[in-house]
Amino acid sequence: GENVEQHPSTLSVQEGDSAVIKCTYSDSASNYFPWYKQELGKGPQLIIDIRSNVGEKKDQRIAVTLNKTAKHFSLHITETQPEDSAVYFCAASQGNNNDMRFGAGTRLTVKP
Amino acid sequence: EPEVTQTPSHQVTQMGQEVILRCVPISNHLYFYWYRQILGQKVEFLVSFYNNEISEKSEIFDDQFSVERPDGSNFTLKIRSTKLEDSAMYFCASTSAFYNSPLHFGNGTRLTVT
Numbered sequence: 224g225e226n227v228e229q230h231p232s233t234l235s236v237q238e239g240d241s242a243v244i245k246c247t248y249s250d251s252a253s254n255y256f257p258w259y260k261q262e263l264g265k266g267p268q269l270i271i272d273i274r275s276n277v278g279e280k281k282d283q284r285i286a287v288t289l290n291k292t293a294k295h296f297s298l299h300i301t302e303t304q305p306e307d308s309a310v311y312f313c314a315a316s317q318g319n320n321n322d323m324r325f326g327a328g329t330r331l332t333v334k335p
Numbered sequence: 336e337p338e339v340t341q342t343p344s345h346q347v348t349q350m351g352q353e354v355i356l357r358c359v360p361i362s363n364h365l366y367f368y369w370y371r372q373i374l375g376q377k378v379e380f381l382v383s384f385y386n387n388e389i390s391e392k393s394e395i396f397d398d399q400f401s402v403e404r405p406d407g408s409n410f411t412l413k414i415r416s417t418k419l420e421d422s423a424m425y426f427c428a429s430t431s432a433f434y435n436s437p438l439h440f441g442n443g444t445r446l447t448v449t
Contacts, residue, residue: 255435257437257438259438259440264442265442265443266339266341266426266428266440266441266442266443267378267426267438267440268440269437269438269439272437274435312378318434318435319433319434320366320368320383320428320430320433320436320438321380321383321390321391322380323380323438324380325377325378325379326377327376327377328377328378
């Protein structure tokens with residue numbers, strides 16, 4: 224089955240700097256890659272997703288890149304703000320939610 | 336915006352006791368899920384549910400676990416005889432479609448088994 228690895232496990236940046244979180248996946252049949260943000264005491268919330276027919280997707284300060292050949296995808300947050308502090312999870316699936324597999328999470332801290 | 340709601344937010348139980356975790360999925364969603372997150376570890380798939388039956392379950396979802404949709408709104412996870420290793424956050428999620436549809440998670444129930 225699919226295995227998703229995520230790095231780093233913790234990341235601390237200064238407000239205004241960029242943050243990058245990287246994930247690799249094992250199953251070349253995976254074609255859907257969402258990213259979730261989990262704030263303290265809450266469930267994961269989808270922030271951006273990408274499908275395998277595109278290499279990059281951007282939404283304001285957040286972007287995700289996908290390299291299908293290398294089987295890795297990354298989350299980029301620019302101009303970080305303290306409210307970006309949370310745990311971020313990557314995930315991969317073949318499109319159906321039954322086989323969605325999550326990374327271990329990255330705790331991002333943005334220092335004011 | 337519609338939300339998935341879970342109750343209780345925290346449940347403490349003794350080993351061997353039965354617990355029922357409750358979820359109200361988003362009203363027009365058709366697919367329902369339970370996930371588990373042991374402290375500091377990955378979010379793990381437990382079970383999916385559609386059309387009043389389990390559509391898939393993981394190896395974690397053994398005979399101690401069951402799910403039910405007792406009425407048109409609630410979706411429950413029952414653990415029949417809790418073990419210490421069942422201590423975790425349990426998340427309910429729902430989606431409107433099976434493919435390429437983002438999961439909408441509730442805020443979770445923290446289960447502590449003593």
